[in-house]
Amino acid sequence: xxxxxxxxxxxxxxxxxxxxxxxxxxxxxxxxxxxxxxxxxxxxxxxxxxxxxxxxxxxxxxxxxxxxxxxxxxxxxxxxxxxxxxxxxxxxxxxxxxxxxxxxxxxxxxxxxxxxxx
Amino acid sequence: xxxxxxxxxxxxxxxxxxxxxxxxxxxxxxxxxxxxxxxxxxxxxxxxxxxxxxxxxxxxxxxxxxxxxxxxxxxxxxxxxxxxxxxxxxxxxxxxxxxxxxxxxxxxxx
Numbered sequence: 001x002x003x004x005x006x007x008x009x010x011x012x013x014x015x016x017x018x019x020x021x022x023x024x025x026x027x028x029x030x031x032x033x034x035x036x037x038x039x040x041x042x043x044x045x046x047x048x049x050x051x052x053x054x055x056x057x058x059x060x061x062x063x064x065x066x067x068x069x070x071x072x073x074x075x076x077x078x079x080x081x082x083x084x085x086x087x088x089x090x091x092x093x094x095x096x097x098x099x100x101x102x103x104x105x106x107x108x109x110x111x112x113x114x115x116x117x118x
Numbered sequence: 119x120x121x122x123x124x125x126x127x128x129x130x131x132x133x134x135x136x137x138x139x140x141x142x143x144x145x146x147x148x149x150x151x152x153x154x155x156x157x158x159x160x161x162x163x164x165x166x167x168x169x170x171x172x173x174x175x176x177x178x179x180x181x182x183x184x185x186x187x188x189x190x191x192x193x194x195x196x197x198x199x200x201x202x203x204x205x206x207x208x209x210x211x212x213x214x215x216x217x218x219x220x221x222x223x224x225x226x227x228x
Contacts, residue, residue: 034215043205043220044162093161105150105209107216109161 002098003027006110013084014118021079021113023094029074030096034107035067038091050077050094084117091115119144122208124219132227135196139222141206142188150209151182153191155202156221162205165191193224201226 003026013019023033031052036044048069049057056069068080081088091114095107124141131137143151151168166173168180168189179192193200206219 036218044218046215046217049215091159105152105167105216106164109163112159112161114159 002100002103002106002108004094004096004108004110006092006094006113008113009111010114010116012116012118015085016083018080018082019084019115021081021092021094021115023077023079023096023110025075025096025098025108028096028098028100030077030098031074033071033077033094033096035069035077035079036093036095038093038112044093047079052077081115084115086117089115089117120220121145121217122206122219124204124206124222126220126222128223128225130225130227131196133196133198135226136192136194137196137224138190138192139204139206139224140188140190141219141222142186143206143208143217144187145208145210146184146187147210148187148208149211150216151180151189152207152209152216153178153180153189154205154207154218156205157202162218165204196224196226198226198228200224 005024007022033050035047038044047062050069050071052071058064071077093112095109153165154162155165156162168182172181177194181190203221205221209216
């Protein structure tokens with residue numbers, strides 16, 4: 001149990017276009033999901049916390065108008081990178097807590113989306 | 119100072135060796151601690167939680183030292199498949215975000 005999927009797994013786009021990444025909890029409901037970005041040879045950096053039915057909470061330095069997050073249901077959160085530029089090329093990963101007894105603090109990660117902006 | 123700091127490595131050790139990593143954290147109010155493993159171009163996967171009394175899972179042993187604010191991971195009888203980046207993770211509470219260390223790269227050679 002506690003499977004998180006992401007779609008697409010990789011995407012290549014032209015500079016200036018927008019890209020939407022979906023994060024789904026397949027067998028549990030997630031009131032909170034987290035979005036991370038990871039550049040090569042660096043650690044995961046939290047971008048925002050996505051709350052079902054309310055606005056996302058963005059980390060300092062993350063532009064909310066550029067990285068649009070929508071958490072419309074308990075199993076789906078989306079991240080849209082608007083007007084993507086080459087510097088946005090990165091590995092984007094989502095995670096969620098499944099609320100499993102004894103594993104409340106464990107984060108389950110999606111497989112990630114590799115974005116390349118040309 | 120970073121909230122969670124790790125030696126980036128790489129640690130390059132022979133198969134069968136014992137290797138240990140440390141990770142320090144700055145917030146004394148931190149409550150939960152974990153070690154995650156991340157393979158190249160993959161998502162992190164939980165290796166083990168770290169409990170106050172220390173805990174062991176097969177060849178892996180995790181320790182927590184609250185007084186000095188560090189956690190450690192010991193890998194015994196290392197296997198080639200242990201080659202990965204090991205991420206130290208700290209969480210202030212069950213309701214708060216989790217903080218990742220920058221990771222320690224481990225490479226096991228035959």
